[in-house]
Amino acid sequence: MTVDTIAPPSAKHRMPIPDYVPAPLVRDIDIYDLDGIEEGVHEAWKKVQQPDTPPLVWTPFTGGHWIATRGTLIDEIYRSPDRFSSRVIWVPREAGEAYDMVPTKMDPPEHTPYRKAIDKGLNLAQIRKVESDVRAVAIDLIEGFAAQGHCDFARDFANIFPVKVFLALAGLPMEDAAGLNALAKEMTRPSGNTPEEQGRSLREANAGFFAYVAPIIAQRRGGTGTDLITQMVNSEINGAPMPEDKMLGLVSLLLLGGLDTVVNFLSFMMIYLARHPETVEEMIADPMKLQRGVEEMFRRFAVVSDARYVVEDMEYYGTQLRAGDLILLPTALHGLDDSQHDDPMKVDLSRRNVAHSTFAQGPHRCAGMHLARMEVLVMLQEWLARIPHFALEEGAAPVYHAGIVSAVENIPLVWKV
Known part of the structure; x- marks a missing residue:
């Protein structure tokens, strides 16, 4: 069963409410099937964040877990691995326990040398070296349909641009993208209507990634190539070669991160811009405002909702937590928190003190953030240079999916040639 055919709320698997949960x-909140999602994923999450919503709420769905509803908590929990561990970062718990990629499921100090291995190829200096290549990919794609006066943005651009860029950095063929994308979707939006079914789906997808990367790792160990995979698998961990099982997890994580997040972020952003031509005009009139406004876009359109594992019994923001509880951190709710941002649903290119957790916080802050920022800036610059005025086709109905990484498809854009 796919996310598209998920069971109605009445048939969902509910867990008993623990005695210690008041x-x-x-709240009946299903991360994979948000109420009101037909209006948009971010709109649905924002409905959770009412003025009287407690900072922590409990849902009986997806195995039963807490949800942090305010930016302050989301930021703080990410930064506190001593209290909130990454040993289980997916909900339901069965899916989180099946997830076997590193270093996202590790805590410091074990996590640190693996993070350094990733940063080798994704640090800001390295990313700046490939900007011209990224720009060439964007231009080629946009000019491929600009004269047509229409495109399906998700299908014709967002699903190709960041994937093509990332596979090139990893030294992998573009023809592998379809199979990897299918695995990524099962990782971030695992199919099934019970925690056990979702756990099986994720375990199979995780195994699929490992099977794909194993021969690639074997080929590139000991190599001198400059691609991301070669750099990572030949990194030392605490003065010794990286263990093979950790290589599988690390390279798989690299691919998962590069194939699903920026893809969906771009699509959410372009739906908004197609509906708000005044924001597009601001970008065109002031290139510096466009450049500074990229961070505002990341605030507004966060797509990740992962979790943390409560290390020990504690009282947190007046709520009793038990060791082993999971707390979901919907990053959208940090950027959309009206206690931190005025009119948070609006993209304000002049906004100051933009606060968000779109790239997470603390030791697990996204290693790919420099690449993501550059991809978004380059894409906007090259798109607006060729297609400055565009809109959603009349009657367009984007299809939204919620999950660990939110997604959207069916984005028909039109413009005058």
């Missing part, structure tokens, strides 16, 4: 903190 009834006023219980």
Whole structure:
């Protein structure tokens, strides 16, 4: 069963409410099937964040877990691995326990040398070296349909541009993208209507990634190539060669991160811009405002909702937590928190003190953030240079999917040639 055919709420698997969870903190929230999602993923998450919503709520869906509803908590939990561990970062728990990629499921100090291995190829200096190549990919794609006066943005651009860039950095063929994308979707939006079914789906997808990368790792160990995979698998961990099982997890994580997040972020962003031509005009009139406004875009359109594992019994923001509880961190709710941002649903290119957790925080802050920022800036610059005025086709109905990484498809854009 796919996310598209997920069971209605009445048939969802509900967990009993633990004795220590007060009834006023219980909310029926399913990360994979948000109420009101037909209006948009971010709009649906924002409905969770009402003025009287407690900072922590409990849902009986997806195995039963807490949800942090305010930016302050989301930021703080990410930065506190001593209290909130990464040993289980997916919900339901069965999916999180099946997830076997590193270093995202590690805590410091074990996590640190693996993160350094990733940063070798994704640090800001390295990313600046490939900007002209990234720009060439964007230009080639946009000019391929600009004269047509229309495109399906998700299909014709967002699903190709960051994937093509990333596979080139990893030294992998573009023809592998379809199979890898299918695995990525099962990782971030695992199919099934019970925690056990979702756990099986994720375990199979995780195994699929490992099977794909194993021969590539074997080929590139000991190599001198400059691609991301060669750099990582030949990194030392605490003065010794990286263990093979950790190589599988590390390279798989690299591909998962590069294939699903920026793809969906771009699509959410372009739906908004197609509906708000005044924001597009601001970008065109002031290139510096466009450049500074990229961070505002990341605030507004966060797509990741991962979790943390409570290390020990504690009281947190007046709520009793038990060791082993999971807390979901919907990054969208940090950027959309009206206690931190005025009119948070609006993209304000002049906004100051933009606060968000779109790239997470603390030791697990996204290693690919420099690449993501550059991809978004380059894409906007080259798109607006060729297609400055565009809109959603009349009657367009984007299809939204919620999950560990939110997604959207069916984005028909039109413009005058």
